Amino acid sequence: MAAAAGPALLDVPPQECPGTSSDQAGKAEACQGCPNQGVCSSRGPVGPDPAIEEIKEKMKAVKHKLLVLSGKGGVGKSTFSAHLAHGLAEDETKQVAVLDIDICGPSIPKIMGLEGEQVHQSGSGWSPVYVEENLGVMSVGFLLGSPDDAVIWRGPKKNGMIKQFLRDVDWGEVDYLIVDTPPGTSDEHLSIVQYLSAANIDGAVVITTPQEVALQDVRKEINFCRKVKLPIIGVVENMSGFICPKCKNESQIFPPTTGGAEAMCHSLNVPLLGKVPLDPQIGKSCDAGHSFLSEVPNSPATLSYRNIIQRIQDFCSHNHPQEENST
Template identity: 80%
Template sequence: MADVPSDAPEHCPGTSSDQAGKSSACQGCPNQNICASGAAKAPDPAIEEIRQKLTTVKHKILVLSGKGGVGKSTFSAHLSHALASDDSKEVALLDVDICGPSIPKIMGIEGEQVHQSGSGWSPVYVEDNLAVMSIGFLLSSPDDAVIWRGPKKNGMIKQFLRDVDWGEVDYLIVDTPPGTSDEHLSIVQYLSGAGIDGAVIITTPQEVSLQDVRKEIRFCQKVKIPIIGVIENMSGFVCPKCKNTSQIFPPTTGGAQRMCEELNLPLLGSVPLDPRIGRSCDEGKSFLTEVPDSPAAVAYQNIVQKIRDYCSSHTTSDHPF
């Protein structure tokens, strides 16, 4: 796949292509001999290091969506809270949205710092059994912009997987940015040795969102990540005054349900719009404990149970590359 270094000559064929080191564009490139020898085609040694590091992590789940702002981070955070409500489980939440990390705020740990120890970076703990890592902890102020091109983002993701001292973990939840680009390819590539249980795909009901989400599903199929299921977020809003439901983001093409039928994917559930969800996120609290009996919290719990069931019926395939 695309593996053209950022400082490569124009028309670089990519370090793992058959043409590496041999095409006309390679003439004069300082790495021509390395590429021509085939050394660059070998898998990144970090993949094996990450596999060894993550042998203590039982289940690895990606939260994906082609579309932005559909609730990936909200869901990742609440999935982590729900899984960690069982004291016997250790949960880790990794935020690989390098340019727009929302997890520290949603988890109520904005401004925390990451500490270095002998065994690597220590994640920030929200509860005794809930660890979080995000680039947000490495920034000096909330205004800090991470203006990085792909290769630097990839390096950061590699470090998050290889250099963070996660310890014994039952579930590692990975929250991703929107799209199908560097961050996504990197997380899949670096976890290829350790194995990914599957991906949860988030969408909103309208076609403008579904059209991007179909691309993300295609991405999962291409890189061979099993899809645990699809969640429809922001589906319907119940007016707190008159109790009538409005479709703010109308499912003009049948919403997530129709898409799942067409693509033969499980629909894990639908979560209604509830202003209290957004407020809980802004305040860094868990909506599930703030308003546990609301329809949205019940929907969340049902979805989380399906993910638990999926993981327990499915053991990460240890496929050495």
């Protein structure tokens, strides 16, 4: 393996960065205080990351690329990613893949019933781990010796792992690639947007809960999407009330003190894809690694999931109508 040319950047450059290929690299006003300033000023122009073009070629076999985002942890983002994948994969003519880039908290292997599985390498790259013949998964969780192992990595190593997942995994022909991201707007988010920049991301689904403490961070997530020019498919409100299975009355477990996701979406001019009510069976299904959609098909939460999934499919088909018509 050839040695790397010069020291690596500490993180993905901010929007105001002149870029490493610029004559102003490390010298511009925006460079002041940046941890990469010394690296940029000493290394000279290096041009764009060649991995972006390699990933673009790899992603030509993937029709639709969806990011699932949340501003705050614990709002059910990975749960939604898993059930979006299960719902799409119910159509056996569609090939679905889930990429878990929550490097420090990979929960997708547990939720998808794949805990303890290992990644295998072939001549064409890493092979995903399959839930069904048409539903493959890749996660750093498959690379750990134990589910309890901590991943203690700085930004550059996380970025390298994401690059490797996109470039070196043998995804094959895929209809939907769902990328489950960690909370926030940090290294992993900048990396996935940067590496897929030339590969036409369909858009992002943003997950929240009704209370203001979650919505506050989701507003930042929406702002992030707009700054990096990532289309927003819409917002999903998780844990949106509890419907009693006996009396059918609805209770607000997390009261929407500021109007919930609906009011936020209206003020920010973002689509609200739907509201998923609380159902204790969702957590049980995730812990067991099963699909809640198939275990409790008549739950109000299942019906809500299906309506949201249909809206996401409609968005994708309108985004790439020629691909849908050719299938």
